[in-house]
Amino acid sequence: MSHIYGCSLEKGGETVRRLCPVHHVLFVLALVLLALIACPKMATAQLTAPEKFLGFKPGADYKLASYVQAAAYFDHLASQTGRMRVFDMGPTPMGKRMRYAVISAEENIKDLDRYKEIAAKLSLARGVRPAEAERLAADGKAIVWIDGGLHATECAPAQHLIQLAYDLVAGEDETTRRIRGNVIALLVFPNPDGMDLVAEWYIKNVGTKYETSSLPWLYNKYIGHDNNRDSYNASQLETQNISRAQNHEWFPEVVYNHHQTAPFPTRIWIPPYGEPANPNKPALVIRWENLIGAAMGKAFDEADKPGAISRASFDAWYPGFMTQVVTTHNIPSILTETALYRYATPREYKLADFPEAYRDLTKSAFYPNPWKGGWWRLGDAVDYCLTASKAVLDVSARYRRDLLLSKYKIASGIIAKYRSEPPFGWIVPREQADSGATIRMLEKLMLLGVEVYATREPVSHEGRQYPADTYFIPVSQPFGMYVKTMLETQNYPDLRKYPALWQGIPSPVRVDTAPLRPYDVAGWTMPIQMGVDCQELKQPAGFQTEQLSAVQSSQGIVSGTEGSSWIFSAADSNCFIAANRILAAGGKMSRAVETFRAGGMIVPAGDFIAGGLTPDRMAGIARGTHVSMMRANVPTKTREVKAPRIGHYKPWTASMDEGWIRWLLEQYEFPYRSLHDADFREGKLNAKADIIILADISARSILNGNQEGSMPPEYVGGMTEAGVRNLREFVAAGGTLICNSSSCELAIQIFSLPVENARPAAVKKGFYVAGSLVRMNYDISQPVAYGMRENGAAFISGGMLFEIGPSASGVRVVARYPDEPLLLSGYMEHDELVRGKPTVLDVSYEKGRIILPGFNFHNRGQAHATFKLLFNALLY
Ligand SMILES: [Zn+2]
Numbered sequence: 001m002s003h004i005y006g007c008s009l010e011k012g013g014e015t016v017r018r019l020c021p022v023h024h025v026l027f028v029l030a031l032v033l034l035a036l037i038a039c040p041k042m043a044t045a046q047l048t049a050p051e052k053f054l055g056f057k058p059g060a061d062y063k064l065a066s067y068v069q070a071a072a073y074f075d076h077l078a079s080q081t082g083r084m085r086v087f088d089m090g091p092t093p094m095g096k097r098m099r100y101a102v103i104s105a106e107e108n109i110k111d112l113d114r115y116k117e118i119a120a121k122l123s124l125a126r127g128v129r130p131a132e133a134e135r136l137a138a139d140g141k142a143i144v145w146i147d148g149g150l151h152a153t154e155c156a157p158a159q160h161l162i163q164l165a166y167d168l169v170a171g172e173d174e175t176t177r178r179i180r181g182n183v184i185a186l187l188v189f190p191n192p193d194g195m196d197l198v199a200e201w202y203i204k205n206v207g208t209k210y211e212t213s214s215l216p217w218l219y220n221k222y223i224g225h226d227n228n229r230d231s232y233n234a235s236q237l238e239t240q241n242i243s244r245a246q247n248h249e250w251f252p253e254v255v256y257n258h259h260q261t262a263p264f265p266t267r268i269w270i271p272p273y274g275e276p277a278n279p280n281k282p283a284l285v286i287r288w289e290n291l292i293g294a295a296m297g298k299a300f301d302e303a304d305k306p307g308a309i310s311r312a313s314f315d316a317w318y319p320g321f322m323t324q325v326v327t328t329h330n331i332p333s334i335l336t337e338t339a340l341y342r343y344a345t346p347r348e349y350k351l352a353d354f355p356e357a358y359r360d361l362t363k364s365a366f367y368p369n370p371w372k373g374g375w376w377r378l379g380d381a382v383d384y385c386l387t388a389s390k391a392v393l394d395v396s397a398r399y400r401r402d403l404l405l406s407k408y409k410i411a412s413g414i415i416a417k418y419r420s421e422p423p424f425g426w427i428v429p430r431e432q433a434d435s436g437a438t439i440r441m442l443e444k445l446m447l448l449g450v451e452v453y454a455t456r457e458p459v460s461h462e463g464r465q466y467p468a469d470t471y472f473i474p475v476s477q478p479f480g481m482y483v484k485t486m487l488e489t490q491n492y493p494d495l496r497k498y499p500a501l502w503q504g505i506p507s508p509v510r511v512d513t514a515p516l517r518p519y520d521v522a523g524w525t526m527p528i529q530m531g532v533d534c535q536e537l538k539q540p541a542g543f544q545t546e547q548l549s550a551v552q553s554s555q556g557i558v559s560g561t562e563g564s565s566w567i568f569s570a571a572d573s574n575c576f577i578a579a580n581r582i583l584a585a586g587g588k589m590s591r592a593v594e595t596f597r598a599g600g601m602i603v604p605a606g607d608f609i610a611g612g613l614t615p616d617r618m619a620g621i622a623r624g625t626h627v628s629m630m631r632a633n634v635p636t637k638t639r640e641v642k643a644p645r646i647g648h649y650k651p652w653t654a655s656m657d658e659g660w661i662r663w664l665l666e667q668y669e670f671p672y673r674s675l676h677d678a679d680f681r682e683g684k685l686n687a688k689a690d691i692i693i694l695a696d697i698s699a700r701s702i703l704n705g706n707q708e709g710s711m712p713p714e715y716v717g718g719m720t721e722a723g724v725r726n727l728r729e730f731v732a733a734g735g736t737l738i739c740n741s742s743s744c745e746l747a748i749q750i751f752s753l754p755v756e757n758a759r760p761a762a763v764k765k766g767f768y769v770a771g772s773l774v775r776m777n778y779d780i781s782q783p784v785a786y787g788m789r790e791n792g793a794a795f796i797s798g799g800m801l802f803e804i805g806p807s808a809s810g811v812r813v814v815a816r817y818p819d820e821p822l823l824l825s826g827y828m829e830h831d832e833l834v835r836g837k838p839t840v841l842d843v844s845y846e847k848g849r850i851i852l853p854g855f856n857f858h859n860r861g862q863a864h865a866t867f868k869l870l871f872n873a874l875l876y
Contacts, residue, residue: 047080047170050162058159059382062206062344067195070162071099082106083169090241093221094193098241101187103168105180108141115141115184116250122404123251124478125411137404142396145186145252146389150228152194152219154260155343156381161187164389175394182397186250190238191227194219202343212342216652216715222659226860231325232486234447235861247449253403255326255333256392258385260340265354267307267371268384269337270296273316275502276493280481281316281327282410288332292395299391305384307371315519319485328482329449330410336388338381346377411478418475424537425474426487429466435555436574437530437864442551451477453545464535472545492522492827515829521771523826528773528793531865553626558619560599560631566618567598568629570606570787573864576871578625579608580669583643588612590638599632606786609638641875646672647689652706652715657695660861670874677705680723685730691874693738696856699746724750731848738873741799741856751845754805758837767833771797772826777818784814784842784851784872793824794866795859801837802854810844840869
């Protein structure tokens with residue numbers, strides 16, 4: 001560098017160049033001119049700040065930007081700069097489009113396809129040699145996914161994205177320039193519907209006595225808060241869009257999922273995570289999370305923002321969470337939980353409000369700067385989110401190359417290791433009792449980036465023969481740890497045995513009391529939960545395979561040409577879609593009441609028998625639903641099935657389970673109507689429905705609903721005694737009531753059933769189960785269990801089990817725990833206390849019927865193996 005512009009000074013070992021005043025002015029003018037000529041779009045003065053566009057600064061008291069406003073701001077800002085583009089991820093259930101921002105230096109934005117390709121190559125590692133990986137990592141950019149608003153009532157994360165976009169585009173400080181140069185930031189609103197519903201509700205109520213009241217409905221179409229339990233199941237459109245963007249398009253180096261439930265009085269929870277870690281989480285991923293977490297903590301203390309805590313509360317076990325599903329895709333994932341009061345309403349906290357343990361403000365390794373109390377506003381939470389996001393972006397910029405290379409190293413390591421180490425993979429036969437669930441399972445895995453193959457030759461393994469074209473899912477693949485996580489059984493550790501892991505003191509104290517609870521679910525093994533037959537491959541795959549780009553059902557064929565009936569299996573969950581389509585088309589449906597022979601086949605009780613439509617129409621329904629049918633004459637007694645009028649109870653307490661069941665009914669094409677508290681209070685229920693469903697909601701909540709004064713009057717109060725009386729009359733007059741898990745309690749009470757919930761007594765003696773898969777026996781001669789596996793499984797979390805009174809009549813046991821060790825996957829204590837106990841009952845009451853599944857039959861739309869309990873009850 002020439003010295004003509006000025007003189008050099010030595011300062012602290014560095015050479016600092018100073019310009020003399022005249023040269024300085026000329027130099028600056030020249031730079032400005034150059035900047036204006038070269039890139040007029042980059043003159044930051046032209047960029048519209050959020051407060052100019054919205055009329056308030058994101059995080060302002062009593063203000064919330066809606067998704068519509070935020071997305072419009074993104075479009076507006078992108079039109080002013082070459083550093084930002086807005087893309088579309090797909091539709092939402094309420095008809096919006098999921099739009100997200102991509103921000104980086106202008107030259108990077110021009111080359112996005114190349115950077116996506118580099119990220120994909122390094123993430124998948126297929127065919128990339130180490131030397132090429134080094135070159136790619138040197139050339140690539142760190143793709144960092146930051147989302148805000150998955151839980152829409154946690155308002156700060158979504159609001160902060162608006163400010164973050166502006167700061168990243170407009171900032172000219174060294175850090176921001178480094179971020180733009182090295183990082184491609186994806187700013188994502190993962191729940192647009194919810195963001196609008198919450199903004200609308202809050203803005204309407206600001207200044208009234210309902211300002212901080214809860215929403216009387218879910219903050220998205222179906223599942224509310226459970227949208228962060230949907231990551232591997234990908235049941236919802238938003239989850240599907242996110243999965244596609246992460247696993248098929250962007251392959252991010254870091255994923256950051258913002259939330260707002262800090263353990264009070266801390267102001268933000270940041271990684272490292274609590275115990276236990278999922279055993280399939282790559283060590284390097286855990287190290288990155290710890291490193292990024294430490295950098296975030298440092299950023300908070302540099303910015304004089306006290307109250308950042310790590311480790312406590314949030315563990316790294318369950319892949320239903322967005323943060324955890326990505327870790328077995330070899331992505332370091334950051335969760336934060338910023339403190340929240342309510343929406344955009346501020347609140348002051350005094351030390352006296354703190355739990356006692358926090359009042360003396362003791363420092364610790366993972367809470368070095370305790371918060372002392374004071375005002376907390378949405379603006380503070382937005383500021384904390386900004387500090388956290390910028391810290392993550394800055395670390396990603398500084399370690400760009402290493403982050404890119406890490407993903408390659410992990411993926412190529414897994415591919416190599418599981419070629420010669422078990423588990424080698426899972427064989428999934430095409431011939432399955434539940435073909436519909438099998439296809440769904442494979443599609444879900446593929447959406448999450450799993451490579452699914454078909455064997456090109458017959459395979460024989462441990463006494464079982466599989467024809468050519470059998471599905472095979474190897475662990476030796478880039479996301480092999482995800483394959484393992486989803487297909488193997490979970491063995492959740494008894495944390496009382498490992499106090500050194502989590503207590504952080506020299507002589508760990510033994511804990512002999514109750515089990516230490518996981519943050520959420522302990523076991524989820526997909527084949528068990530979905531009722532899909534799989535076999536683990538215990539030796540290296542010595543057979544030829546071909547990767548599939550999609551899975552196609554081989555079902556949907558009509559066999560036989562003679563006979564007036566079309567027979568199809570009740571074991572295939574798609575049979576309910578077929579049955580509903582036949583009923584909707586005006587066809588006749590019935591179910592076999594006993595096993596019989598037809599067309600050379602044995603047809604079990606419960607199978608569907610259809611007629612009354614043309615052969616072409618039937619063939620079309622078989623093809624469309626992938627349900628194979630057999631045309632034959634039926635030589636036996638059958639029970640006619642009519643399209644039921646379904647009423648589904650919808651309270652004003654925003655029940656997630658109500659939403660899940662609504663979603664389930666729609667997926668399997670059961671028409672229904674929602675019934676509100678007022679419908680129950682008004683009565684004449686038999687005129688409104690033949691079947692009423694009560695979701696997994698407590699008896700007290702159903703009866704009382706929202707408390708008076710907590711909400712606008714139209715959403716206050718529950719079904720009340722009047723509603724309960726009408727429900728009793730409904731069943732007495734021939735209606736069917738279907739409960740789910742905790743709502744069974746209400747049925748037991750109001751119908752004075754000769755049945756008791758035996759769970760509390762068992763829990764008192766030490767029985768404990770944490771969201772796990774357990775053995776369950778089904779009486780498949782009972783209509784409610786038609787088509788199920790006799791020795792099956794169920795997902796258990798809470799719920800009830802039954803003790804049937806000695807003089808009880810009209811009570812039929814549909815399912816019970818077998819008399820053997822129960823745990824299949826997850827965590828359970830003292831299961832001997834519940835073995836043999838009934839869990840699902842079918843009870844006659846006067847002219848009607850009450851179905852009591854003591855466990856939640858769908859488990860957040862995941863437990864395909866037990867969906868049939870509901871569907872059979874609907875088509876009794
Ligand atoms: Zn949350």
